Amino acid sequence: MEPRPAAPGPCPGDSRGAEQAAAASSLHPAEAQPRRRAPAVAAVLPAGGSGERMGVPTPKQFCPILERPLISYTLQALERVCWIKDIVVAVTGENMKAMKCIIQKYQHQRISLVEAGVTRHRSIFNGLKALAEDQPDSKLSKPEVVIIHDAVRPFVEEDVLLKVVTAAKEHGAAGAIRPLVSTVISPSADGCLDHSLERARHRASEMPQAFLFDVIYEAYQQCSDYDLEFGTECLQLALKYGHINAKLVEGSPDLWKVTYKRDLYAAESIIKERISQHICIVMDTKEDENHVGHHLEELLKNELNHVKVTSGALCPTSRDLEQIILEQCYNYVCVNVMSSDFEETRTLLNMLEESNLSILYPIVVISVYFLDYKSVPFDEKMESLIQIREYAKEVKKRNILLSGLLIYFPQDEQKLQASLRQGVTIIATLIKERNSGLVGQLLVA
Ligand SMILES: Nc1ccn([C@@H]2O[C@H](COP(=O)(O)OP(=O)(O)OP(=O)(O)O)[C@@H](O)[C@H]2O)c(=O)n1
Numbered sequence: 001m002e003p004r005p006a007a008p009g010p011c012p013g014d015s016r017g018a019e020q021a022a023a024a025s026s027l028h029p030a031e032a033q034p035r036r037r038a039p040a041v042a043a044v045l046p047a048g049g050s051g052e053r054m055g056v057p058t059p060k061q062f063c064p065i066l067e068r069p070l071i072s073y074t075l076q077a078l079e080r081v082c083w084i085k086d087i088v089v090a091v092t093g094e095n096m097k098a099m100k101c102i103i104q105k106y107q108h109q110r111i112s113l114v115e116a117g118v119t120r121h122r123s124i125f126n127g128l129k130a131l132a133e134d135q136p137d138s139k140l141s142k143p144e145v146v147i148i149h150d151a152v153r154p155f156v157e158e159d160v161l162l163k164v165v166t167a168a169k170e171h172g173a174a175g176a177i178r179p180l181v182s183t184v185i186s187p188s189a190d191g192c193l194d195h196s197l198e199r200a201r202h203r204a205s206e207m208p209q210a211f212l213f214d215v216i217y218e219a220y221q222q223c224s225d226y227d228l229e230f231g232t233e234c235l236q237l238a239l240k241y242g243h244i245n246a247k248l249v250e251g252s253p254d255l256w257k258v259t260y261k262r263d264l265y266a267a268e269s270i271i272k273e274r275i276s277q278h279i280c281i282v283m284d285t286k287e288d289e290n291h292v293g294h295h296l297e298e299l300l301k302n303e304l305n306h307v308k309v310t311s312g313a314l315c316p317t318s319r320d321l322e323q324i325i326l327e328q329c330y331n332y333v334c335v336n337v338m339s340s341d342f343e344e345t346r347t348l349l350n351m352l353e354e355s356n357l358s359i360l361y362p363i364v365v366i367s368v369y370f371l372d373y374k375s376v377p378f379d380e381k382m383e384s385l386i387q388i389r390e391y392a393k394e395v396k397k398r399n400i401l402l403s404g405l406l407i408y409f410p411q412d413e414q415k416l417q418a419s420l421r422q423g424v425t426i427i428a429t430l431i432k433e434r435n436s437g438l439v440g441q442l443l444v445a
């Protein structure tokens with residue numbers, strides 16, 4: 001059961017896309033020609049840098065976030081956009097093999113690789129050359145519009161891509177901008193303040209940018225060596241060599257570039273937060289409303305009010321659990337009442353492994369045991385519960401983080417409520433932190 005990619009958004013040129021595209025390019029929908037031919041769109045991702053400012057040996061585009069390289073998140077973001085037909089990535093020769101492994105491991109599609117240059121502009125130029133020349137054995141063809149996007153900007157959404165592409169089709173070039181956070185100043189030769197720029201009248205140039213292919217390709221072909229060596233702004237090349245004043249498109253705060261180590265931590269926190277928004281409680285039955293698992297479910301909903309909590313039954317005919325997996329839920333709480341065996345958890349884990357859902361993000365599975373460990377010999381129960389350690393080690397290889405949670409049951413109502421609240425706190429922490437160091441652990445609420 002393959003997880004479906006997030007449903008693609010509007011395509012520029014189709015009726016739905018034309019209205020959205022018209023809205024994006026500030027045309028009135030009535031002016032949009034719903035049957036306007038969709039422009040052929042490709043993307044070039046410069047990924048040939050060394051990441052000096054990150055201060056680590058690994059170039060930042062290959063630095064791991066949740067054990068997956070940063071560049072893979074950017075590729076995933078662009079692949080979600082159905083109307084980008086080719087994605088050309090410029091990497092250095094020494095990283096080519098690593099890049100091919102990433103493409104294979106994370107099942108990236110529509111990716112072509114070219115050799116990076118010694119500067120970002122040269123890397124981009126190499127990517128454009130791969131698109132420009134219809135080499136006989138190349139599956140690439142020249143697009144009408146080309147997106148240029150840094151490989152280290154993972155949080156790019158379809159709406160801003162649609163906006164810059166639509167604007168580039170009309171103006172020849174377009175780029176995302178953001179308000180300045182700091183004021184820009186110009187120092188004098190002796191290192192003192194010469195003058196400062198009025199912050200409100202200036203913007204930061206971000207990515208993505210988009211160009212009519214011929215505009216930017218001709219600009220690069222005319223580009224001076226100095227500009228290729230020291231330039232940092234593609235929009236400026238379109239202006240200087242193509243006399244095109246790019247359309248500026250307000251972008252979202254998420255368009256920032258991972259540059260320093262702090263940016264990597266920030267990116268990991270954002271990703272963790274995004275995949276923690278949906279928790280599925282899996283119970284052996286949904287009918288018994290007094291089922292203590294439902295009390296846990298209600299408490300989770302109340303305590304984690306920003307999180308979607310759904311429940312799925314494990315019975316073999318259960319379609320709802322399959323649907324929840326297809327909707328890409330990455331957090332599962334498997335409730336076992338008065339049982340310490342693994343059958344239900346094992347069934348869930350098998351479904352998750354078959355879904356391949358954990359290829360892109362680690363899945364958290366918490367096996368909750370409501371157990372009156374006074375009623376039966378504790379060592380007998382512990383013997384079966386301790387199996388979680390070995391089992392967790394096994395499923396970790398499939399990027400599934402399994403841990404256990406013991407809640408003493410039955411117990412008097414007040415103590416049970418306290419245990420349930422503690423259990424919710426533990427569940428929320430395991431999901432939020434998604435720390436592989438806790439796999440196989442048996443925690444007690
Ligand atoms: N010769 C280069 C240099 C940079 N880039 C890419 O351009 C993007 C933005 O550049 P930057 O943030 O400056 O990356 P680095 O040059 O790697 O960073 P640093 O300046 O800290 O070394 C990155 O995806 C980077 O991999 C590239 O393709 N080829």
Ligand SMILES: O=P(O)(O)OC[C@@H](O)[C@@H](O)[C@@H](O)CO
Pocket residue numbers: 120150204205206207232233234257
């Ligand atoms: O200068 P850097 O290589 O860090 O960044 C390259 C670009 O992302 C940067 O110049 C943006 O302002 C967009 O042009």
